[in-house]
Amino acid sequence: MAFEDAPDTPAHGRVLREVATHLGPRRMDEFQTWARKTHFWCELLAQIAAALARYEEMRGRIFRAVEAALLQKRYEEPLPSELLRAGVVESAVGWAWRHVLASIVAASGGGSLAALLAGGDVQRLLWPVRVIAVLMCPDAANHRAVREHCWDPIVRHAKADVRDVVRDRLTQTFPKDPWFV
Template sequence: MGRRKPSKERKAAATDSATVDLVDWLSKNPDAIDLIQEIGDALAGPVIQELDKSFGGGRPREARRQLTNHFWCDLLIAMAEAIEKLSKSLNRIPEYVTTVIMQSRQNEGRGALLDALVGLAVRTAWEPIKSMIHTAGIEELQRTCRILAVLICPAPEDHKAVQDGALLPLAQEGMLEISKERLEQVFPADWVHRLREGLGGA
């Protein structure tokens, strides 16, 4: 005989129990409380203000009423799922970067490198860069990597990967109106030179 479907009351009781467990967990993890409040404030503040401005007209409460019936929890669950996908993608970045390096070197007729050597260098470099995503943001970090690639490359004019992957996107952003010499002046004296030397001529 099949199991009986749990009643609405039993489902509610189980959910209430889970909520109590969450509150108990939060009481032991105050950093999580701060983050939850930050996201909640963003939803109740800037998000609602933007919606009121664009869709509220003279009656913002009516526009907001359309977003009841589980809209906000749907939004948060979809965000959580997207973050999970992003996290999995971030974990695959070292493998992707290793493949791109190996293909680029082969395409440009540069000396072959040992897969394990490239893989170790990429994984080790990725850890501090990954942590910067949270502080600097993805676009800023991407721009930083591009600028640094141009600065340390001994001959960007001979390096197609640097031309296509750094110079072109930076030019499209309008950044290359600033000359490389002026860009180098932003950094401490001799920093780029010392970095190149430290990287073995890059």
């Protein structure tokens, strides 16, 4: 069922049917003749495999970048050495990625985190993460990273209607905080 909608579907798989709908019958026949001669379909799969391998490398670099940023930050109270050696930062980053982001996707009705990432639609993750960070920070006005990476983009770059709704909700949530007024 990986390549078919249903086991009783006729000769062509779903991908071929979609391409045929796009091209029309005459051009599809021409394309398939060319594709067989040039190894197009196996090349396509090989390139997907290469892209997925690059994605995995990049994903690893994303995790390491988040970990490095957290470890390089100068906290008022340093992380105890025992916790550092226990890999608490790496664990928190990995589990946050897995559960927080997946929960955001689920709450938005967007299917799975894997499907969203495969589709490249990270904007659907970015805005909720920004809002959650602002809402959970006990001193967002003075927390530089939250201000720079979350609040400022909400205020400056969100589409006007989204920005206004978020600003109104934050103002309602924090009516006495001058940062939100």
